[in-house]
Amino acid sequence: MRALSAVNKYILRYKWHFLGGVLFVALSTLLAIFPAQIVRYAFDLVGEGIDLYYLYEGTQAQSGVYELFGRNVLLYGILILTMALLRGIFLFFMRQTLIVMSRLIENDQKNEIYQHYQSLPLSFYRRHSTGDLMSRISEDVGRVRMYVGPALMYFMQLVILFVLIVPLMFMVNVKLTIYTLLPLPILSVSIFYVNNLIERKSDEIQRSLASMTTFVQEAFSGIRVLKSFVREEDSHRQFSVASDNYKDKSLSLNFVNSLFFPLILFLVGLSTIVTVWIGGQEVIRGTITTGSIAEFLIYVNLLTWPVTALGWTSSLVQRAQASQARINEFLDQKTDIVSRQNLELDIKGDIVFDHVSFTYPDTGIQALRDVSFRIHPGETLAVIGNTGAGKSTVAALLSRLYDVSSGSIKVDGVDVRDLSLSSLREQIGYVPQDVFLFSDSIRNNINFGLENPTEERMLQAAKDANVYENIIRFPEGFDTKLGERGITLSGGQKQRVSIARALVKEPKILILDDALSAVDTNTENAILSALQRIMHNRTSLIISHRVSSVKLADQILVLDDGVIVQHGTHEALMQDTDGLYRALYERQLQSEEV
Template identity: 60%
Template sequence: MSSLWRLNKYLYKYKGYLLLGFLFTVISNIFVIIPAQLVRVAIDYVVESFSFYQMFEQGGDAEAIRGAFLDFIFVFGVLILVMALLRGFFLFLIRQTIIVMSRHIEYDLKNEIFEHYQKLPLSFYRQNSTGDLMARITEDVGRVRMYFGPALMYGLNLLVLFPLVIGYMLTVNVPLTIYSLLPLPVLSVSIYIVNNMINERSEKIQRSLSELSTFVQESFSGIRVLKAFVREEDSSQNFAAASENYKDKSISLTKVQALFFPLIMGLIGVSTIVTVYVGGMQVIEGAIGYGVIAEFILYVNMLTWPVTSLGWITSIVQRAAASQTRINEFLDEKNPIQSTEDLTSPITGGIHFDKVSFVYPDSGIKALKDITFSIEKGDSLAVIGTTGSGKSTIANLLMRMYDASTGDIAIDGHDIKAYDISHLRDNIGYVPQDVFLFSDSISNNIGFGLDHIPQEVVEQAARDADVYQNIKDFPAGFDTRLGERGITLSGGQKQRVSIARAIAKDPSILLLDDCLSAVDTKTENVILNALKGIMQGRTSIVISHRVSSAKLANKIIVLDDGVVVEEGSHEELMEQKGTYAELYEKQTQAGESMEN
């Protein structure tokens, strides 16, 4: 329960709903007790009145007396009906307060988790799967909502109804109260055991359903690969096996659930029999009237569901506590990447790396080793290297996705850690190596970096990235909606849309992280020529394994295994006949071979 205590802030926030729900619970239970008392009075009145009526049956007043009796019974019936309607009305109000409160708390908790997720560093997402992140914000929050909704509602009802009903039963007849309530603890324990069995099987079903959903999602996302390798039949067989597993677990749950209501009805029957037997003996002895037996049977039925729900409530609370523990694990995660001064001064783009080293915290891989370089404001730098040389790590450090393990990074003479993080990233136009486009229109994808962006700016960015004509060729043009992860577009088109997205925000620093890897040589040359104009007047870093991209930059550094092995202009590096010259010759010869 300790994990759930931190959610008390929400109960305080919605205390109005909670207090009203408690008040309505008390009132509704009062209207539960009164009808049972009316039934007792009505039955006793009928029994006594029938004997009285028999005395006057032969007289002339028999019809008048009979009519008076029936009128009296009718009044009792109307009163009981009115009590039932009033109880129903207040039950409606209980749900409109307690359940509505739980929905508000669910909404707040989901927003709190999602907002916290977005504040966490990139390392957090490398260490946790997307499925697990989604499960905690959906399934786990749903279980916590059950704690604040049904569990709290029925728990309050139990706390109010028990003292009212049992207290009144004891004032009427102590022995009959004890005997009539004997089966209820057995019922509660039995339901608790059955509920645990149901929950255990439900957990297995949930995991099976999650695996089934993941399989289907991957099959649909990779449908091109499935068709290309003619694996449709194999995929169908795997799906059938996963479905069979899900079906078996569902049937197993159904068998346990079949015990639920027979168990309840059986123990209610036992309690009713005990009440009738003990009450009948007391009626024979003249200790009570017939109406008391009927009243106690009604009370036993009133208490049955609250007692039954006790096991169910306990199970809900346990599941909610387990889920909140999982949620708290992520909510307790802290982002070590913080701004030291929240600096928001204009960024012009002077960049300096001073003996920067970096080790990835999750894998322990040392990506950079004491690298030092500078870029003047408005200048351009190409970072060239093979796969795994540490090129993309420079981009991650400059975007403050990570902080350097050792060394310093400065922008415009200020430590990068001094800048407000959002302000820093707003001033960097980032084109990642792995392009991600949202399932939205092309126009909204290009304008993603700003809140409100004019259409003409979007179109100009598309022209600069050499994707304008491709977009116009679509029937819906810029309003074309992309499929999941931009599947509507080719690889090259996706990368050019990603470039247009970076350009559209008019950044001070342009950061291109191997963004031309999916385009052919001809398209690469067109984009490079377009980028020459875009890069004028702004600091630009071009990260690539292709030496052809280096022609954009005034200065080139060559990375190998996280170390700067060469530095200079294209001509200077070619004269050195080192790593860069070797890469240039290999890639040039490979390009010529492909053309031939």
């Protein structure tokens, strides 16, 4: 239960729901017990009334006995119906407090986890799969909800029932009470083991379903590749295997579920038979009345579901504890990307990398080694190099998606670790290497970084990114809905929409991380021409493996295996016949000619 102590703060937050639920559980339980005693009086009254009726047979008093008997039975009936009605009302309020509380806690916990996820650094996401993150915010939170809702509710019912009913039963007859209660622990233990079996099989079904869903999602996301390689039949065979696996596990669970209720009914019936058998013997001995047997039968039925639920709730608590431990594992992880002074700065764009080295914390790969350079306000620096040279790492460190391992990065003379994260990132327009578009309209994708976007800024950004003409050709224009990850668009169109998304912010610092890799030469030249105007008097960082993309740069930085090997203008670097830059230039020139 140690892990579940993390839920206490939510219960305290909704303490009035919880206390109200306890009150309504107690009231509904009391109104379930009183009718049992009334039934006992009614049964005894029936027996006594029949005896008196025949005792006064043939006399005038017989009709008086009949009337009195009828009034009393009617009174008892009205009392039982009234209590049943009141109990129904209190049961309604019991669920409206405790179950509603569990839903509110579920909502708060999901929001807290999601907000915490967003605060964690990129290294966290590199270590954990998306499926794992999703399961903790959905399935695990759902299991915790079952603990703070149904499990607590039924456990309180059981405790109150036992505290109130068992002493009443012992007061009537000790022997009958012991025999009546004997099958109930067997029922609870049996339900516990059967429910664990059901839950285990349910988990297997969920994993099978998740595997099948992932396969289908990948198949439909990669439908172009699937069709181009004519792998439809093979894909269908794989889906059939996954589907059959899910079917077999579902049938196995259905078999266990089929045993669940017969087991309950058998043990409840056994308890009822024992009550009637032993109770009948006690009636013959004269120690109890027939009304007591009826009272005991009601008590047995009242105790049956809570005792049954005890095995179920025990399993729920176990699963909730395991789920909350998984949730706590992520909630206990804190981001190391925090601002030391939280300074707000209106950025001019003077960027200095001072002996920066960086090693990725999750892989241990050293991406940069003793990198130093400066970009003056309004200048454009191009970073070029082979794949894996550390180019994208420069962009990630400047945006402070990671922190340097050693050295420092300063913007306008202030260490980025002292700046407010939101202030820094809001003033940076970042076009990542791996373009990601949301399943939304093109309009909303371009305006993603703005709180109050204007139509003029959006249209100008689309024109500057050379994607305006493509968009207006769509039937719905800027309101065209994109498929998952922007599958509706071509690779080049996705890149240009991503560029427009960065440009519409009118950022102080513009970072293009291999943003033109998916466009043809003519489109690249058109975008570069538009960017020449945009980058005027704006600090820009162009990262590319293509020499043609760095024409507009004032300075070019050549990286190789995380180390600066060359630094200068295009003309100066071309004069170094043995340099990496010239080798890249000639190799790419030959490729274009071919």
